[in-house]
Amino acid sequence: MKPAPFDYLAPESIGDAVAALVEYGGHAKILAGGQSLVPMLAFRIARPAALIDLGRVPGLTGLALEGDSVSIGAMTTHRSVELSEGLIGRCPMLGEALAVLGHVAIRNVGTVGGSMAHADPAAEWPAIALALEGRLAVSGTGGERSVAAADFLTGWMTTALMPDEILVGVELTLPPSGTGSAFLEVARRHGDFALAGAAVVLSIEDGLVSRVRIALLGLGLTAVRAEEAEGLIAGREPTLEAFEAASAAIESSIQPLGDQQGTADYKRHLGRVLTVRALTKAHERATNGAVG
Amino acid sequence: MNDRRNHQLSLTVNGTETRAVTEVRVSLADFLRDKLGLTGTHLGCEHGVCGACTVMMDDMAVRSCLVLAVQAEGRRVTTVEGFAAADGTLNPIQEAFAERHALQCGFCTPGFLATVAEYLAERPTGTEAEVRERLAGNLCRCTGYQNIVDAVMKLAEQSAGDLT
Numbered sequence: 001m002k003p004a005p006f007d008y009l010a011p012e013s014i015g016d017a018v019a020a021l022v023e024y025g026g027h028a029k030i031l032a033g034g035q036s037l038v039p040m041l042a043f044r045i046a047r048p049a050a051l052i053d054l055g056r057v058p059g060l061t062g063l064a065l066e067g068d069s070v071s072i073g074a075m076t077t078h079r080s081v082e083l084s085e086g087l088i089g090r091c092p093m094l095g096e097a098l099a100v101l102g103h104v105a106i107r108n109v110g111t112v113g114g115s116m117a118h119a120d121p122a123a124e125w126p127a128i129a130l131a132l133e134g135r136l137a138v139s140g141t142g143g144e145r146s147v148a149a150a151d152f153l154t155g156w157m158t159t160a161l162m163p164d165e166i167l168v169g170v171e172l173t174l175p176p177s178g179t180g181s182a183f184l185e186v187a188r189r190h191g192d193f194a195l196a197g198a199a200v201v202l203s204i205e206d207g208l209v210s211r212v213r214i215a216l217l218g219l220g221l222t223a224v225r226a227e228e229a230e231g232l233i234a235g236r237e238p239t240l241e242a243f244e245a246a247s248a249a250i251e252s253s254i255q256p257l258g259d260q261q262g263t264a265d266y267k268r269h270l271g272r273v274l275t276v277r278a279l280t281k282a283h284e285r286a287t288n289g290a291v292g
Numbered sequence: 293m294n295d296r297r298n299h300q301l302s303l304t305v306n307g308t309e310t311r312a313v314t315e316v317r318v319s320l321a322d323f324l325r326d327k328l329g330l331t332g333t334h335l336g337c338e339h340g341v342c343g344a345c346t347v348m349m350d351d352m353a354v355r356s357c358l359v360l361a362v363q364a365e366g367r368r369v370t371t372v373e374g375f376a377a378a379d380g381t382l383n384p385i386q387e388a389f390a391e392r393h394a395l396q397c398g399f400c401t402p403g404f405l406a407t408v409a410e411y412l413a414e415r416p417t418g419t420e421a422e423v424r425e426r427l428a429g430n431l432c433r434c435t436g437y438q439n440i441v442d443a444v445m446k447l448a449e450q451s452a453g454d455l456t
Binding site: 005192 | 316362
């Protein structure tokens with residue numbers, strides 16, 4: 001038997017799910033799609049006392065596009081988002097990120113909320129959330145609260161969720177017209193965990209960069225915003241020289257860790273190259289007249 | 293019996309209503325293989341990378357090694373045993389694989405069939421690049437993939453033709 005024994009509950013409301021978390025005093029794990037959690041259980045890296053399956057709680061799936069923002073239920077599968085043509089057309093960066101998130105079979109079951117709450121530094125969703133001013137809707141015994149993505153990602157595989165709290169939704173701000181977005185990552189094989197990745201949103205007004213967000217994954221304990229790099233481009237002309245200067249400046253925002261996939265210096269190099277390429281691609285999209 | 297460690301599971305497997313008790317920690321793959329004796333679903337890596345365990349659940353390809361059996365409650369699961377007709381006639385995907393030598397040892401094949409079934413249902417354009425990308429989640433140690441890609445491209449062409 002692969003996973004260690006655990007209790008399994010399938011509550012039918014958020015209130016019951018929260019009560020179950022409280023009952024197990026911090027020793028229960030939420031089961032969303034399970035695509036990250038189940039292998040951890042099988043390898044016995046995780047040995048929770050209980051799994052609380054959110055699969056029977058209504059109201060946690062689906063996405064709603066309203067003007068410049070989209071609300072995505074935490075239990076929405078990656079595949080559902082990927083197949084939302086209106087949303088992907090509006091923000092190509094999402095399509096690019098989802099196309100390299102595992103494989104279709106993983107995306108059919110894995111969820112947006114699960115990925116955010118698992119907070120793997122190499123995951124796509126946390127970087128997307130940072131690039132798109134993401135806000136996380138959280139529900140617990142104290143009621144509901146909204147947490148900015150940067151405040152939500154607190155450390156390695158760690159979030160701001162308290163032991164009695166559940167992530168119920170993700171809200172993203174979509175790029176307005178005159179803005180381009182792009183997502184790029186490098187992995188050894190298609191569908192593998194990324195070694196490094198960049199999510200960029202770039203707005204151009206009167207030939208100058210009016211707004212830029214650069215979010216990086218795989219280059220630290222969490223996904224990070226390269227704020228110093230952003231500062232070097234904001235208000236400037238969007239030239240390749242400017243982008244390359246910005247890519248050098250990601251250094252102050254990252255702490256790449258060497259592992260069997262690559263050395264810290266290799267990942268640092270990838271980060272810089274991907275930053276330039278994502279900025280270039282976002283710039284092309286911003287200036288070709290299309291929205292997103 | 294629905295204590296918190298065991299679950300009375302109800303689901304449809306290959307068209308048949310199935311009820312069985314399972315420990316909650318059993319994967320769908322192990323449930324299919326050990327409880328139901330459907331050993332056509334294979335275990336390669338058991339962490340979602342190799343694709344050998346891929347089955348259909350509600351018309352979606354899923355990694356049965358990464359889905360707990362309890363997550364399949366109320367769902368429709370189709371394994372490789374459910375692809376051929378009752379009289380043994382191979383389905384078009386199986387037929388194309390056989391014809392194109394898209395299998396040798398056959399270990400990866402059930403997983404490929406599920407992935408391909410979902411892909412073809414989308415009426416894809418079936419370019420080589422698209423096919424290779426879609427199949428990237430199913431590993432094969434025998435064939436070198438070329439015949440698998442050829443079989444799927446031919447199937448995509450045929451299923452596109454069905455629309456006219």
